[in-house]
Amino acid sequence: MADAALAVSLRRLSLAARFGASPAQIAALAFVALFLVAFLVVPIVRVIFVAFTDRDGSLTLVNFQDFLATGLLREAFWNSIYVAAMTVALASLIAVPLATILTRFHFRGAALIHTLGVIPLVMPPFVGAVAMQLIYGRNGSINLLLNEWLGFRIPFMEGLNGVIFVEALHYFPFILLNLSASLANIDSAMEESAQNLGTHGFTLFRRIVFPLALPGYVAGAALVFVKVFDDLATPLLLNVTTMLAPQAYLKITSVGITDPMGYVISVIMVLCSLGAMALSALALRGRDFATLQRGGGGLGRRTLGRTGNTIATIFIVLVLLIVLSPHIGILLLSFATVWSFAVLPDGFTLAHYGTVVRDSLPLISNTILYCGLAGLIDVVLGAMLAYIVLRTRLPGRRLVEQVAMSAVAMPGLVLGIGLLRTYYDVKLPFSGEPFATFWFMLVIAYAVRRLPYALTAATAALQQLHVSLEEAAENLGARKFTTLGRIVVPLMTGGLLAGFVTSFATAAVELSATLLLVTHAPDAPLSYGIYVSMQSAAGRGPGAALGVIAVVVVAIATYLAYRVAEHERGLKSRGVF
């Protein structure tokens, strides 16, 4: 009896009991935190620190004065803001009508719109950029035809226009997906009760529908802004260097990692990204409404008249053609003998794929190795963190989660610079090679950058798992570990797999951090190979062939993730016969 009483008091004293967590869970949280500190916090802080110090290592603002005094950099700053803002505007022009048609009307082509929401995402924008030059450029297919028939050209791809066009076509799905989710979550009773009280038409839209749909739109728009702001590869491939990301890259690669200006630009980029995120969070504070009642449907749908239907169809077909053009272009280019100053290639060949098979297979196997490892790390860290956040009361768990999620707003370029700077002086045990240029650093960079995706997927999967499912297992005699293995992990499989595939697929087309961290050609991944090939006229064919391979890999992965998610849903709602 005395022993039992002692055990009781010991148990109550222990940290573990106080926070409802076992030592294993505490260790797991510490591990995730350590990973994030080492490969996200320290590198970023290092970048910030360098930006604020002079040659002797004392704190100074002189680097920022230099930035402001340089006309080129001021121009680059405004260009970056302009491009990001215009991309949001152009992407909205495409996405808002699509989301409206999808959620507010009965429209037969709904599946087409769903497809439209995925197609752009499977092709990295820097791959599409080259094809877009060939189609919409000054001497591309469209302008050649226009010039021949009508005698004028449209500068789709001139300077910043090209960047905006390419980015908008690639990123509009973020707005489409967020906005239509938001619209679909408005309970029809919201609209009906307003109608019942005598509201209709534009007032109904302005007072009820618009405010309820706004959170989705703002979330999507902020994401597009941040993504465009830190995209390095697209401007580089389009020969636009007067933007912040290319400037930082050029400073670091041409002057060296000691040049402070690269760091100053990095700090400004981080501030802009965080600023955009904070602004959207501020605008949405307390406005993230979930109005869907039990058994309620989405917004009421109306039938389109004949004219409406025609307009909608024309709009969707037009968007589809434009959205598909980079895909078609890259496919044509990969089979083209020569394609220059012509509407279509001069002839077709399989030679480029032959070149790829002969020279570039390591690129593909590197990508699968790096991104597979990164995806694996993300799923493990994401699942551990999601479980700790949702199922324990450990202090600091929310902070670790926020740090992990902040990677979304960290430009890849900045992370790359930070990793390079932090780990260049750390030598590997046997070869003496800097840790920063070892291929595993790419895996780490990908894992850090894509962790938010896996974490979000794992959190969503775990949130759907009512805690009583675990309690029931414990009640029937299963220890924590058995409960994890038999109940939690099997029920999270779909979510974890989706997280893995998302991390894998998006890491496969990552280029910002990759460009900085690849130093030996044999260690390079696919995205790097495409980028290098696309630099020379002779390399374009094989580059396009590699691009097609990348698109196919990402498309297959995305499709698999979708199928797994569907299967899971079916399992839970209907059961398998």
Add this chain to the structure above:
Amino acid sequence: MNAGHGVTIEHVTFGYGTTAVLDDISLDVAQAEFFAFLGPSGSGKTTLLRLIAGFGTPASGRILIGERDVTSLPPWERNVGMVFQNYALWPHMTVAKNIAFGLERRKLSRAEITKKVSDVLALVDLSAFADRRPAQLSGGQQQRVALARTLVIEPEVLLLDEPLSNLDAKLRVEMRSELRRLQRKLGITAIYVTHDQEEANAVADRVAVLDQGRIQQIGAPLELYDRPANRFVAAFLGTTNLIEGTIDGDGTFVASDFRLKGINGAPGPAALSIRPQDMTLAAPGSGIIAKVAEYEFLGSHTRYRVQLSGHALVIDIPHRHGTPPHPAGTVLGVLIDPNQVSVLR
């Protein structure tokens, strides 16, 4: 199946941060007793049940199952079976796999597991559904699977957390007598959490009424109804008329103009609880004079709201075929038997 053990709760206190959820709870559940925790939401009844199952550790006090102190044991070492409000059936396992889970943890042989699973499925009348998944069953069937999954491990105590709240009204009444029948048949100790006083009255041998983390009264349903210990219990179990006043030296209850002789209670401030059906109506000459304010015809009885000596009272009169109700404004007499009122302090 085994007979199970009683449960003893000694001075249990529990809270989250500075909010106390349970305050010095003590009670005994006898072996093979069907016991209910009854209270409004937020009263702490579910928290108390979860402490018995091991989901949470009391800040102070002890919990014993039989003679065994389980206060600091993790849930998986307690051998108490819990049926969750949402059933908590695992969607990725079949009915048979769900039920076999607890037996596998107990390292039984394949053959034993198969036999016990089919026995318990027969007990809850679901033998044909062994290979279905939970999502393919109706709410009532899921409820019985949850019960079977718990019963099959032969728990020392059966804990039921609002087990019928997700069923429709008709099924709820069927299932509660089914539960009662099974509990009697197996002779198992059961603790049932509910906010529905009718459900508690129907199934439980004894009921503990909880409010704001404290036990208000423990007793058999009839005892609680007829002799409530305080105002909360009187009002929570059914409808009642509460009149605040004082008892004077010769046993008369006085509340402004209202007077009732022959009250059995010590002098001092007190409240009377009079159930609506414990009063009768008479001609204006007899009883206390009252005026009908309004009435509701409810089928088996008519509910009158009357003004009586400055107090608004509710009186239920059984309805007999063909008798018309007394319309609003009618003046009549109300008869109150001093032996049929409860005195509350």
